[in-house]
Amino acid sequence: MRLLLTSTHGMGHAMPLMPFARACRDAGHDVLLAGPHPIAEVAAREGLTYQRLPWPDEERLAAVRRLVAARQGMARVKTAMSDLFVRTYARAALPGTLALVEDWRPDAILHETAEASALIAGDALGVPTLRVGVALATPYEEWWLSMTTEALDEVRAEAGLTPDPGALRAAQTPVLTQVPAALDAYQGPPPAHVHRYRDEHVGAALAPGLESSFDHYAWPDPDAPLVPISFGTMVPTDGHFPSLYRAAIDAVADLPIRVLVTVGRHADPATLGPLPANVRAERWIPMADVLPHAAAFVTHGGAGTTLAALAAGVPMALLAISADQPLNARLVARLGAGLALEGGPGQAPALGALVKALLDDDRHAAAARRIADEIAALPPIAAAVGEIEGRAAGAQPWAVGTTMSSAMFTRGGAATA
Structure with a gap:
C-alpha cells in the first residue's frame, strides 16, 4: 500500500501524523510525507521520504495574519481556520497536492484536520482520505470543519467539485486520534467515525536508570x-x-x-x-x-x-x-x-x-x-494500520476513481475540461 501523509507547517500539526506513519512503515507500506518546507525537518528526523508542497506568498500571509490578529476568541479561531488554513494554505498547496496524488497514486491519504488540500484532492481524484486529529477533544475536529464550510466550497469549486454544504461529506471521513473519550466530555458529539489509539511511547516510564x-x-x-x-x-x-x-x-x-x-x-x-x-x-x-x-x-x-x-x-x-x-x-x-x-x-x-x-x-x-x-487501555497505534488498509481496499481502482486531472486546475478559479 502507498500512503500519502500531508500536513501544514506547524509541529503541532505534523507530529500527530508520525505515530501512524511509523506504524504503516513498520507494516511494510510505502509512506510519503508532504507539506511546506518546515515539514522536511520532521521527515528527516523520522527517516521518511518528503515532498514539498507550495506555500503562499509572504504578502498574502502577512495580510491574513493581520486579519486573524484583529479577531478575539472564537472569531479568531474561525478566521484562522477559514482564511488562513483553507483560503490561504490549502489554496496554495492544492495544485501541488493534486499533481502529487496523480503522479504517486497513493492508495489512501492521511491528512491532519487543518490540512484541507488533501481532503479536496482526494475527493477530486477518487482517493480515500482519513483525518488524523490534532485537537485535544474530537468534537473540536468537527467544529473546525463547520467553521470552514464556505471556504472549503470556494476551494472545492476551483478543483471542479460541487459544494459540500455544511462540510457533511468531509465530516464522514474517519478520524484517527490518540484522544480518549474522557476528553470529549462537555464538548458536544464526537465525529461520526472516530477511532482511538494509544502511542506506546507516550506516557511510558523510561527504562530503569x-x-x-x-x-x-x-x-x-x-x-x-x-x-x-x-x-x-x-x-x-x-x-x-x-x-x-x-x-x-x-x-x-x-x-x-x-x-x-x-x-x-x-x-x-x-x-x-x-x-x-x-x-x-x-x-x-x-x-x-x-x-x-x-x-x-x-x-x-x-x-x-x-x-x-x-x-x-x-x-x-x-x-x-x-x-x-x-x-x-x-x-x-x-x-x-x-x-x-x-x-x-x-x-x-x-x-x-x-x-x-x-x-x-x-x-x-x-x-x-x-x-x-x-x-x-486504548488499542495500540499499530491497530490503526488495519483501519487504513480497509479504507484503501474499499476504494475503486485508481484509474476508475480518477475524476479529473490536475492539468485542469487553474489558480484563477474553476477547473475547465
Missing part, C-alpha cells in the same frame, strides 16, 4: 519534585520569548522543586539570563521522556503537549497563549487534571501559586491518572 540522566545537573535537592516548564516551539522573534519563560521561572523558583525548562530547538537558553540554583534550562528534551517523572507541568496547553502530560498522569498549570490553547486549558481544568490562568502571558507571575496548589492537592494528580488509565 535513565532518570539518572538528570543527575548531571547537580540539583540542590535531587529528591525534590520535578516540574518541567515548556511553552512549545516559541522562538526569540515571537515577542513573548524570553520574557514569558523568565516570568514563569521567577514565579516558581522559590518553591522546593526542581525546575527543568525547555525553550525549543531554535532558541537559546542563555537569553534567559542567570538561573536560580534549582532551575536548569535546555533547548530541547523529549517531554515524553521527562513527564513520567514529573510531579506537575507548566505549559501553554498545546494539544500534543497536553495529551502527553495526561498520558503520563501529570497535573498541569496551564497558561494559554493562542490558537486552541484556551479551549484546551479550560477543558483540563474542568476535568480536574490541572489549573488554568486566563489572560495570556501577562499572568505568568501567578504560575507559582498554581504549581503549589497542584503539589498540595492530590485530587488534580488523581484526575490526571484516571485519564492516563483510559489512554493506556
Whole structure:
C-alpha cells in the first residue's frame, strides 16, 4: 500500500501524523510525507521520504495574519481556520497536492484536520482520505470543519467539485486520534467515525536508570519534585520569548522543586539570563521522556503537549497563549487534571501559586491518572494500520476513481475540461 501523509507547517500539526506513519512503515507500506518546507525537518528526523508542497506568498500571509490578529476568541479561531488554513494554505498547496496524488497514486491519504488540500484532492481524484486529529477533544475536529464550510466550497469549486454544504461529506471521513473519550466530555458529539489509539511511547516510564540522566545537573535537592516548564516551539522573534519563560521561572523558583525548562530547538537558553540554583534550562528534551517523572507541568496547553502530560498522569498549570490553547486549558481544568490562568502571558507571575496548589492537592494528580488509565487501555497505534488498509481496499481502482486531472486546475478559479 502507498500512503500519502500531508500536513501544514506547524509541529503541532505534523507530529500527530508520525505515530501512524511509523506504524504503516513498520507494516511494510510505502509512506510519503508532504507539506511546506518546515515539514522536511520532521521527515528527516523520522527517516521518511518528503515532498514539498507550495506555500503562499509572504504578502498574502502577512495580510491574513493581520486579519486573524484583529479577531478575539472564537472569531479568531474561525478566521484562522477559514482564511488562513483553507483560503490561504490549502489554496496554495492544492495544485501541488493534486499533481502529487496523480503522479504517486497513493492508495489512501492521511491528512491532519487543518490540512484541507488533501481532503479536496482526494475527493477530486477518487482517493480515500482519513483525518488524523490534532485537537485535544474530537468534537473540536468537527467544529473546525463547520467553521470552514464556505471556504472549503470556494476551494472545492476551483478543483471542479460541487459544494459540500455544511462540510457533511468531509465530516464522514474517519478520524484517527490518540484522544480518549474522557476528553470529549462537555464538548458536544464526537465525529461520526472516530477511532482511538494509544502511542506506546507516550506516557511510558523510561527504562530503569535513565532518570539518572538528570543527575548531571547537580540539583540542590535531587529528591525534590520535578516540574518541567515548556511553552512549545516559541522562538526569540515571537515577542513573548524570553520574557514569558523568565516570568514563569521567577514565579516558581522559590518553591522546593526542581525546575527543568525547555525553550525549543531554535532558541537559546542563555537569553534567559542567570538561573536560580534549582532551575536548569535546555533547548530541547523529549517531554515524553521527562513527564513520567514529573510531579506537575507548566505549559501553554498545546494539544500534543497536553495529551502527553495526561498520558503520563501529570497535573498541569496551564497558561494559554493562542490558537486552541484556551479551549484546551479550560477543558483540563474542568476535568480536574490541572489549573488554568486566563489572560495570556501577562499572568505568568501567578504560575507559582498554581504549581503549589497542584503539589498540595492530590485530587488534580488523581484526575490526571484516571485519564492516563483510559489512554493506556486504548488499542495500540499499530491497530490503526488495519483501519487504513480497509479504507484503501474499499476504494475503486485508481484509474476508475480518477475524476479529473490536475492539468485542469487553474489558480484563477474553476477547473475547465
